[in-house]
Every structure is written in structure tokens, then in C-alpha cells.
Amino acid sequence: MKDQTFEIKVGDLLNQVAVDEITFEHKKTNLIPNLSEDWISGKIRLSWIDDENVLVEIEELSCELDETCDYCTKLFKRKIEIQWYSSRFTLNKEEINYANDEVLFFIDEKTATINIEEMIYQAIELETPFVLYCPDCAKKHENMTEDEEVDEADFDLGGEWWNIVFHK
Numbered sequence: 597m598k599d600q601t602f603e604i605k606v607g608d609l610l611n612q613v614a615v616d617e618i619t620f621e622h623k624k625t626n627l628i629p630n631l632s633e634d635w636i637s638g639k640i641r642l643s644w645i646d647d648e649n650v651l652v653e654i655e656e657l658s659c660e661l662d663e664t665c666d667y668c669t670k671l672f673k674r675k676i677e678i679q680w681y682s683s684r685f686t687l688n689k690e691e692i693n694y695a696n697d698e699v700l701f702f703i704d705e706k707t708a709t710i711n712i713e714e715m716i717y718q719a720i721e722l723e724t725p726f727v728l729y730c731p732d733c734a735k736k737h738e739n740m741t742e743d744e745e746v747d748e749a750d751f752d753l754g755g756e757w758w759n760i761v762f763h764k
């Protein structure tokens with residue numbers, strides 16, 4: 597893998613039954629602006645499916661994001677560790693019509709390369725909870741009583757929660 601990109605040559609993989617493993621460390625992506633300065637590290641496995649398809653599996657991935665707590669607005673670092681995530685990369689442009697729920701990307705036909713940046717971005721996005729709590733607020737949240745949990749449910753419904761005036 598070239599140093600500053602997430603491009604991988606897969607030409608050899610399309611021509612034979614093969615598996616390839618790539619380890620990367622401290623790789624930067626502009627798709628995630630709040631990535632901490634250690635960037636992204638991980639391990640991926642590429643597997644031949646047939647002469648038009650390659651399976652890409654993230655076997656390990658770790659990074660840290662600079663986040664703002666939705667509850668107390670404090671800045672905190674959120675560690676992300678992904679154990680497994682997979683996508684198929686294909687040469688067949690018509691596949692998009694059949695993809696259904698499958699996460700599908702395309703192989704660049706001219707250069708026989710894939711770019712896994714978008715895939716990694718999606719894998720990390722999936723780890724983002726609807727409400728971001730800093731460690732302190734997460735602890736408080738865990739200790740909430742049943743009644744408070746009801747408020748939480750209202751919060752999940754969206755904008756309406758903000759119109760409620762709390763009386764102490």
C-alpha cells in the first residue's frame with residue numbers, strides 16, 4: 597500500500613485463487629476530520645472470489661477520534677477498535693443493481709486497484725453511537741434510574757425533546 601493512500605493493486609488477485617494480508621500503521625484519511633494524530637492502524641485480508649470480485653476483510657482496525665460529549669460538551673477521545681468488517685469489490689458495474697444490502701465497491705478497471713478508504717470510513721462510522729457520551733457521562737448514564745431512562749427515550753425521538761422545559 598502506498599504511503600498516503602488507501603489504494604491497493606488487486607490485479608494478481610483477480611487472476612488466481614489467492615489470499616493477501618496487508619498491515620498498515622498510522623495512515624491518515626481526510627474523510628474523518630476528527631481523527632487523532634495517531635491516525636488509523638490495522639490489518640486487512642484480501643481474498644479472491646472470482647475473476648471479477650475480491651473480498652476485503654478488515655481483521656483489525658484501531659484509531660482514536662476527538663469527540664465532543666453531547667451531554668456536557670466536554671472534549672474527549674473515543675477509542676475505536678474494529679474486529680471485523682467486510683466488503684466486496686467488483687469489476688462488474690452492473691452489480692450495483694443487485695447489491696441489495698451488501699456493501700459494494702468497484703475495482704478500478706484500468707489500473708486494477710481498489711481504494712479502501714471509503715470502506716474504512718464506513719466501518720468507523722458504524723461505531724458511532726446516536727448520542728456521544730464522554731466517559732463520565734457514560735458512567736452516569738449507566739447508573740440512571742428507570743425514570744430517567746424514559747427521558748432518554750424521548751431524547752432519541754429527536755427535536756421534540758428540546759422543547760420540554762425542566763422544572764427543578
Ligand SMILES: [Zn+2]
Nearest residue numbers: 665668730733
Ligand atoms: Zn460528558
